Amino acid sequence: xxxxxxxxxxxxxxxxxxxxxxxxxxxxxxxxxxxxxxxxxxxxxxxxxxxxxxxxxxxxxxxxxxxxxxxxxxxxxxxxxxxxxxxxxxxxxxxxxxxxxxxxxxxxxxxxxxxxxxxxxxxxxxxxxxxxxxxxxxxxxx
Numbered sequence: 001x002x003x004x005x006x007x008x009x010x011x012x013x014x015x016x017x018x019x020x021x022x023x024x025x026x027x028x029x030x031x032x033x034x035x036x037x038x039x040x041x042x043x044x045x046x047x048x049x050x051x052x053x054x055x056x057x058x059x060x061x062x063x064x065x066x067x068x069x070x071x072x073x074x075x076x077x078x079x080x081x082x083x084x085x086x087x088x089x090x091x092x093x094x095x096x097x098x099x100x101x102x103x104x105x106x107x108x109x110x111x112x113x114x115x116x117x118x119x120x121x122x123x124x125x126x127x128x129x130x131x132x133x134x135x136x137x138x139x140x141x142x
Contacts, residue, residue: 017060021068024050088119 007015028046041048096115102108121134128136 011059012061017064020053020058020060023058024053091119 006013007019010016025046028049029043031049032042032045033040092112092115096111100111102111119133121132124130124132125136
């Protein structure tokens with residue numbers, strides 16, 4: 001039974017870290033399905049369970065926590081890229097690539113660079129309420 005004590009109490013053990021994350025995710029997903037006055041919090045409840053377990057003393061190694069945080073950010077950016085990328089390249093092909101005859105790789109690279117600048121700073125986007133990405137983002141960086 002010593003292994004069980006280590007699993008529950010040693011925050012540096014990989015098994016403990018996996019157990020804490022599994023408990024947080026499982027409880028959060030399960031409780032997120034409960035509707036209160038017709039509203040459920042869904043996956044957001046995972047955050048609340050994580051905060052509650054931290055309050056009650058469940059902790060993990062700070063190095064592993066930093067890795068999970070960075071890895072989560074990488075996954076988030078990757079999947080946003082998967083969602084937005086096809087739209088960008090579709091627009092690029094229709095608005096730029098098919099309308100020009102490129103004479104060299106350098107000419108193509110310059111064209112891509114100019115289009116990216118146009119796409120981010122001049123072209124308005126319906127999904128951004130007819131604002132450019134640069135102006136839309138500036139609201140959040142001030």
